[in-house]
Amino acid sequence: MSAETPPVVASPAAFAELLELVERGELARLPELVGGMHPSDIADLLASVPEEAHQLQVLKALPTEIASETLAEMEEDEDRAELLTALSARRGAALLHELADDDAADLLGELEPRDRDRMLAALPSEEAGEIRELLRYGEETAGGLMTTSLVSVSTAAGAAEAIVEIRVQGREVEDFYTVFVVDGRGRLRGTVPLDDLILADPDDTVESLVVPAAATVTPDTDQEEVGRVMGRYNLVSIPVVNDEGSLLGRITFDDVIDVIEAETTEDILKLAGVSDEEELKAGWIESVRSRLPWLVLNLVTAAAAASVILSFEDLISEITFLAFLMPVIAALGGNTGTQALAVTIRRIAVGDGLQTGRFQVVGKEVLVGLLNGFVLGFCFALFAYVREGDPRIGLVVLLAMWANIVVAGFAGAMIPTVLKRLGADPAVASSVFVHTLTDLVGFVMVLSLAAGLLL
Amino acid sequence: MSAETPPVVASPAAFAELLELVERGELARLPELVGGMHPSDIADLLASVPEEAHQLQVLKALPTEIASETLAEMEEDEDRAELLTALSARRGAALLHELADDDAADLLGELEPRDRDRMLAALPSEEAGEIRELLRYGEETAGGLMTTSLVSVSTAAGAAEAIVEIRVQGREVEDFYTVFVVDGRGRLRGTVPLDDLILADPDDTVESLVVPAAATVTPDTDQEEVGRVMGRYNLVSIPVVNDEGSLLGRITFDDVIDVIEAETTEDILKLAGVSDEEELKAGWIESVRSRLPWLVLNLVTAAAAASVILSFEDLISEITFLAFLMPVIAALGGNTGTQALAVTIRRIAVGDGLQTGRFQVVGKEVLVGLLNGFVLGFCFALFAYVREGDPRIGLVVLLAMWANIVVAGFAGAMIPTVLKRLGADPAVASSVFVHTLTDLVGFVMVLSLAAGLLL
Numbered sequence: 053m054s055a056e057t058p059p060v061v062a063s064p065a066a067f068a069e070l071l072e073l074v075e076r077g078e079l080a081r082l083p084e085l086v087g088g089m090h091p092s093d094i095a096d097l098l099a100s101v102p103e104e105a106h107q108l109q110v111l112k113a114l115p116t117e118i119a120s121e122t123l124a125e126m127e128e129d130e131d132r133a134e135l136l137t138a139l140s141a142r143r144g145a146a147l148l149h150e151l152a153d154d155d156a157a158d159l160l161g162e163l164e165p166r167d168r169d170r171m172l173a174a175l176p177s178e179e180a181g182e183i184r185e186l187l188r189y190g191e192e193t194a195g196g197l198m199t200t201s202l203v204s205v206s207t208a209a210g211a212a213e214a215i216v217e218i219r220v221q222g223r224e225v226e227d228f229y230t231v232f233v234v235d236g237r238g239r240l241r242g243t244v245p246l247d248d249l250i251l252a253d254p255d256d257t258v259e260s261l262v263v264p265a266a267a268t269v270t271p272d273t274d275q276e277e278v279g280r281v282m283g284r285y286n287l288v289s290i291p292v293v294n295d296e297g298s299l300l301g302r303i304t305f306d307d308v309i310d311v312i313e314a315e316t317t318e319d320i321l322k323l324a325g326v327s328d329e330e331e332l333k334a335g336w337i338e339s340v341r342s343r344l345p346w347l348v349l350n351l352v353t354a355a356a357a358a359s360v361i362l363s364f365e366d367l368i369s370e371i372t373f374l375a376f377l378m379p380v381i382a383a384l385g386g387n388t389g390t391q392a393l394a395v396t397i398r399r400i401a402v403g404d405g406l407q408t409g410r411f412q413v414v415g416k417e418v419l420v421g422l423l424n425g426f427v428l429g430f431c432f433a434l435f436a437y438v439r440e441g442d443p444r445i446g447l448v449v450l451l452a453m454w455a456n457i458v459v460a461g462f463a464g465a466m467i468p469t470v471l472k473r474l475g476a477d478p479a480v481a482s483s484v485f486v487h488t489l490t491d492l493v494g495f496v497m498v499l500s501l502a503a504g505l506l507l
Numbered sequence: 508m509s510a511e512t513p514p515v516v517a518s519p520a521a522f523a524e525l526l527e528l529v530e531r532g533e534l535a536r537l538p539e540l541v542g543g544m545h546p547s548d549i550a551d552l553l554a555s556v557p558e559e560a561h562q563l564q565v566l567k568a569l570p571t572e573i574a575s576e577t578l579a580e581m582e583e584d585e586d587r588a589e590l591l592t593a594l595s596a597r598r599g600a601a602l603l604h605e606l607a608d609d610d611a612a613d614l615l616g617e618l619e620p621r622d623r624d625r626m627l628a629a630l631p632s633e634e635a636g637e638i639r640e641l642l643r644y645g646e647e648t649a650g651g652l653m654t655t656s657l658v659s660v661s662t663a664a665g666a667a668e669a670i671v672e673i674r675v676q677g678r679e680v681e682d683f684y685t686v687f688v689v690d691g692r693g694r695l696r697g698t699v700p701l702d703d704l705i706l707a708d709p710d711d712t713v714e715s716l717v718v719p720a721a722a723t724v725t726p727d728t729d730q731e732e733v734g735r736v737m738g739r740y741n742l743v744s745i746p747v748v749n750d751e752g753s754l755l756g757r758i759t760f761d762d763v764i765d766v767i768e769a770e771t772t773e774d775i776l777k778l779a780g781v782s783d784e785e786e787l788k789a790g791w792i793e794s795v796r797s798r799l800p801w802l803v804l805n806l807v808t809a810a811a812a813a814s815v816i817l818s819f820e821d822l823i824s825e826i827t828f829l830a831f832l833m834p835v836i837a838a839l840g841g842n843t844g845t846q847a848l849a850v851t852i853r854r855i856a857v858g859d860g861l862q863t864g865r866f867q868v869v870g871k872e873v874l875v876g877l878l879n880g881f882v883l884g885f886c887f888a889l890f891a892y893v894r895e896g897d898p899r900i901g902l903v904v905l906l907a908m909w910a911n912i913v914v915a916g917f918a919g920a921m922i923p924t925v926l927k928r929l930g931a932d933p934a935v936a937s938s939v940f941v942h943t944l945t946d947l948v949g950f951v952m953v954l955s956l957a958a959g960l961l962l
Contacts, residue, residue, distance in 0.1 A: 090721055092739050222702050229684070229743070247677050266545055283768065284547050286761035288684070288743060305760045306741035312764065313738065316771035317853050320778065324849030325842055332854045336874040343846050344879050347839060351883055354838045355890070358831050365827040372820040375830035376813050382834060383809045383946065384802060386841075387780055391798050394779030398772050399787045419791040424799050428806055435810070491838065 070097055074106045079113035086114070091121035098122060099130040107131075108138050120150035123159060129331035133162035136171075145174035152226060153179075154199040154307070157186035161196075194278050195271030197311070198292045198301035201225050204232040205258050207241055212254035214244070229288045232299055233262045239297040240265060268293045271300060276401075278303055279311045319401055322479040323394065325350070346484070353484060357491035364499045371502060373440055377449060378498050384428055385456035385490030392417045392464025393482055400468060400478050414465040421461030422454075429453035444505045452497035460490045525552050529561045534568035541569070546576035553577060554585040562586075563593050575605035578614060584786035588617035591626075600629035607681060608634075609654040609762070612641035616651075649733050650726030652766070653747045653756035656680050659687040660713050662696055667709035669699070684743045687754055688717045694752040695720065723748050726755060731856075733758055734766045774856055777934040778849065780805070801939070808939055812946035819954045826957060828895055832904060833953050839883055840911035840945030847872045847919025848937055855923060855933050869920040876916030877909075884908035899960045907952035915945045 066085065073081055086094050094114070101107045111119055126132040136144055136159060148156040148171060160168050160183060168187075172180045182200055189195025203221040205214040214231075222228055231249075233241045242262040252261060266285045269278050269292055282290050282305060289304045318328040330342035361368070361378070368374050396413055429450040437446035463486045468478035521540070528536055541549050549569070556562045566574055581587040591599055591614060603611040603626060615623045615638060623642075627635040637655055644650025658676040660669040669686075677683055686704075688696045697717040707716060721740045724733050724747055737745050737760060744759045773783040785797035816823070816833070823829050851868055884905040892901030918941045923933035 088719075090740055092741075219702070219705065227743070247674070250674065264543075279764075283761075283764040285545055286547075286764075288682070288760065305743065305764070306738075309734075309738040309741075309760070309764065309767065312767055312771075313857060316767075316775070317857065320771075320775055320849050320853055323775065323779075324845045326846050326849060330850070332850060332857060336871045336878075339850075339871070339875045340878050343843075343875065344882060346846075347842060347879055347883055348886070350842050351835070351839055351887060354835045355887070358835050361831040361834075362828075365830075368827045368830050369824050372823045372830075373817075375820075375823045375827075375833070376816040378830070379816075379834040379837060379946070379950075380806070380809045380813045383837075383841075383942070384806055386838075387802060387805050388798075390779045391781050391801075394775050394781060395785070395787060395794075398775055402768060402772065402787060416791045416794070420794045420798070423791075423795050424802055427799060428802055431803070432806060432810070487838070491834065495834075 067097055067100055070101070070110070074101065074109060079109055082110065082113040083115055083118075086118065091118065092125045094118065094122045095125035095130075099126055104131065104134060104138075107135055111135055112139075112143075116146050117150050120147040123147060124151055124155040127331075127333070128162060129333045132159065137163055137167045141170045141174040144171045148175060148183075149179065152199050152201055153182050153186060154197065154301075157183050157196075158191075161187055161191060189271050192275045193271060194269045194273040194275065194292050194303060195300075197275055197278060197303045197307045198271070199304075200301040202232060202299075202302045203228040203230075204234050204299060205244065207233055207235050207257065207259040207262060209258045210254060211249050211252040211256045211258065211261070214258050215249055218246070218249075227304065229304065230302070232291055232302070233258055234299050238299060240268065240291050240293050240299040243291075265291055269303070270294060275311045276315050279308045279315065282308045283312070315401070319397060319479050322477070323397060323483055325483060350484060350487075353488040354491060357488050358495060360492065360495050360499065364503065367499060367503055367507070371506060373436070373445070374498055374502055377436065377452070378495050380432070381449070381453050381456055381498055382491045382494035384453060385460040385494050386487050387460075388421060388424065388457045389460035389464040389486035389490050390483065392420075392461045393468060393486055396465045396468045397479050397482070400472050411469065414462060414469060417461035417465035418458060421458040424461075425454040425457030428457060442506075445502075448498060448501040448505055451501055452494065455497050456490055456494045459493045460486065463489050522552055522555055525556070525565070529556065529564060534564055537565065537568040538570055538573075541573065546573065547580045549573065549577045550580035550585075554581055559586065559589060559593075562590055566590055567594075567598070571601050572605050575602040578602060579606055579610040582786075582788070583617060584788045587614065592618055592622045596625045596629040599626045603630060603638075604634065607654050607656055608637050608641060609652065609756075612638050612651075613646075616642055616646060644726050647730045648726060649724045649728040649730065649747050649758060650755075652730055652733060652758045652762045653726070654759075655756040657687060657754075657757045658683040658685075659689050659754060660699065662688055662690050662712065662714040662717065664713045665709060666704050666707040666711045666713065666716070669713050670704055673701070673704075682759065684759065685757070687746055687757070688713055689754050693754060695723065695746050695748050695754040698746075720746055724758070725749065730766045731770050734763045734770065737763045738767070770856070774852060774934050777932070778852060778938055780938060805939060805942075808943040809946060812943050813950060815947065815950050815954065819958065822954060822958055822962070826961060828891070828900065829953055829957055832891065832907075833950050835887070836904070836908050836911055836953055837946045837949035839908060840915040840949050841942050842915075843876060843879065843912045844915035844919040844941035844945050845938065847875075847916045848923060848941055851920045851923045852934050852937070855927050866924065869917060869924060872916035872920035873913060876913040879916075880909040880912030883912060897961075900957075903953060903956040903960055906956055907949065910952050911945055911949045914948045915941065918944050 069085055073079055073085065098107055098110055101110060114122060123132050123136060148159065160171060163171070172183065186195070203218055203225050205217050209217065218231055231244050231246060233244050235241050242264045244258055244261050245263065248261050266287060267281045267290060269281065269290060271292055271294065278290065289302045291299055292301045292303060294300055317332065321330065322328055325343070325346040327342035327346070330339055334342070399413065432453055433446040433450035436449045437443055467482045467485050471482065472478040524540060528534055528540065553562055553565055556565060569577060578587050578591060603614065615626060618626070627638065641650070658673055658680050660672050664672065673686055686699050686701060688699050690696050697719045699713055699716050700718065703716050721742060722736045722745060724736065724745060726747055726749065733745065744757045746754055747756045747758060749755055772787065776785065777783055780798070780801040782797035785794060789797070854868065887908055888901040888905035891904045892898055922937045922940050926937065927933040
């Protein structure tokens with residue numbers, strides 16, 4: 053493609069054409085339609101075909117190497133497992149055979165155990181064994197992300213010998229990026245830059261050219277940590293080693309981009325009270341299942357916090373203005389808490405090397421709350437005083453709003469920090485804690501101050 | 508480093524040692540301390556030194572090539588601009604000279620115009636000219652991210668000739684990853700895989716080996732879009748071309764990881780009502796400035812929504828239970844709205860190729876709201892009925908909660924979708940709209956139903 057012709061991407065027009073081919077049963081023309089397309093684009097087209105039977109027809113009509121990459125590029129929530137399951141073991145194994153072992157393992161991991169075994173049985177036994185190894189690791193760990201397909205040379209090799217070796221291995225390994233160096237016992241010693249090898253004296257040993265790895269991970273390292281390390285050191289690939297330092301595999305930057313996206317989606321959704329199991333493209337029943345428990349929890353906590361109001365019914369009956377004040381003061385506390393929560397959770401997620409000053413953040417949020425709370429409290433107090441004509445109402449409003457906003461800043465920064473310290477996920481349930489607290493403080497402050505100052 | 512010795516990273520111990528060196532004035536020993544460290548780690552250490560005068564001493568004591576990378580790895584909010592400004596033009600230019608042009612431009616872009624010119628004047632004029640070119644592009648565009656340092660060969664070159672050329676250029680270009688192919692007029696024709704070149708007949712032309720680029724961007728492409736395209740097509744680097752198709756530069760995956768992190772931080776903070784200008788490590792005054800305007804807006808909208816309560820003071824005085832019901836029903840509406848908002852905004856951010864079914868999301872959220880609203884409304888209605896002993900109160904609660912939750916789902920999905928359609932940022936201000944609406948609907952439904960059914 054020259055720069056004049058833009059890349060062919062999945063477009064509504066291409067989609068319409070695809071549907072037409074399906075309806076007319078002219079799927080033989082399919083390879084022509086998707087000819088210049090990237091598997092990611094074909095995956096989008098395929099995922100948009102409404103009926104699974106038609107999706108399956110399309111998948112079967114694609115050449116094996118394109119069909120396999122298309123499946124690999126589909127999302128888990130786009131029913132790729134169902135498509136793979138619907139294929140014969142022979143056809144399924146042929147597709148899996150085309151894929152890198154980590155992609156094959158990801159796909160197989162989504163199948164029912166019975167279907168997984170059926171496919172694995174149809175693969176060459178060595179390949180099946182490698183994939184089984186990968187399937188042992190947790191999905192969200194370095195082991196679950198890594199591929200065992202990599203290029204490595206021995207420290208003992210000479211430069212010329214190493215170049216020949218790299219050329220041979222490189223033909224089998226897609227996008228190898230980095231040449232790893234291992235010692236005689238398979239332990240990682242570092243990497244060797246290709247240009248250093250080329251420029252070196254042919255008899256120089258790799259040993260003399262090896263550059264230490266900037267970082268390594270072990271198979272059980274959490275994927276979020278893998279993303280953080282690779283982003284921090286700008287690594288295009290990172291070696292995975294076991295406790296003895298043996299090189300097991302590598303993780304490349306493209307997996308990490310997916311991880312960072314998935315992890316931030318998770319953080320945003322958790323902060324909003326959506327279960328991290330809800331896929332973005334989930335159907336409505338799955339969404340109800342994922343969100344209802346959190347809403348029920350919120351109903352209980354919100355009602356519990358508001359139940360303090362039930363003890364002051366006489367007061368409210370006398371000063372109905374309080375029924376107006378309370379939800380406003382509670383809402384502003386909630387908003388302040390959300391701000392502090394979001395900043396703190398994001399700070400924790402992005403992380404820094406030293407992890408210093410975690411609790412300083414709490415002090416800062418309290419300071420911010422003291423100032424913001426005073427400004428908001430003063431404005432709202434002025435309004436209340438002007439409307440009700442009683443300076444004591446103004447004082448109630450000022451003190452209640454101010455206190456609630458300081459508490460909100462404190463809790464919004466403290467709760468995720470403590471959860472993190474305890475080894476728990478800082479995002480989960482933080483917001484229900486904070487909002488219950490700000491509701492409660494808002495109501496109690498308004499009502500008790502009013503009872504004390506106005507009656 | 509062998510695999511037995513873990514990589515040296517910034518640790519509290521290393522930090523303590525650094526501070527000791529600073530205090531004793533033994534900075535000559537600094538290169539020894541940071542010897543095996545990655546510039547990212549040194550940057551963290553440097554950023555943690557409390558006094559700027561001491562930071563400057565440390566920076567000056569580092570060898571030029573390490574000092575330059577350390578500055579490049581510091582964050583914008585870690586005062587790296589101040590440090591660079593405090594250096595002499597000669598020393599500053601020496602540091603900038605060591606950096607890739609995109610990193611140098613990023614650093615210079617943070618300086619005051621006068622200091623920027625001072626540094627540029629001290630650089631070789633060709634280099635200064637290239638950096639000035641890059642400074643013309645917006646900071647959050649492809650032009651602002653790209654480096655002009657790349658490896659390219661001509662379509663007309665033979666394979667053997669191309670390999671020589673790549674070897675020469677590759678010595679100057681850090682991490683080139685991809686060999687770009689341009690025609691006689693400098694227009695991008697694609698890329699050429701290194702192994703194809705090596706395996707090719709030495710007289711084969713590059714023309715016969717060129718692979719079309721999976722995607723290209725122009726200098727004004729938004730950085731978020733660059734990240735999306737590179738993530739989608741798993742690209743380690745992407746070419747930047749102008750409207751005529753001429754190759755201007757390239758963007759590498761490490762910049763994109765930073766962009767994805769920055770953009771998601773922005774989305775989370777905006778959703779929480781924190782200005783996207785607030786840096787995560789902002790001081791408390793900056794935080795007050797960034798958050799107070801939004802809180803004031805919220806105070807106004809929350810008070811406006813709640814002011815409907817002021818028209819029903821007689822009703823509340825008679826049925827004080829309503830003062831308990833209203834904040835709970837408003838809060839649950841708010842929570843439902845936040846869930847729908849977070850899922851919708853994240854869907855928009857992650858994007859998909861076809862962008863189909865944007866408005867289907869709204870339909871789905873309404874369905875989810877119908878079901879969740881009924882369950883929550885029913886539970887809360889039962890509680891209200893049991894407590895107050897009046898089935899009509901139960902009916903008020905059921906209808907008000909149900910309606911509010913359906914509205915919340917609808918608004919939470921609709922508002923960001925419409926904002927996106929209008930070309931606006933879907934995250935900004937969405938949550939204040941949604942919460943004002945759910946407050947208002949909650950209060951109005953409770954009060955008007957109570958007035959109609961209970962009086």
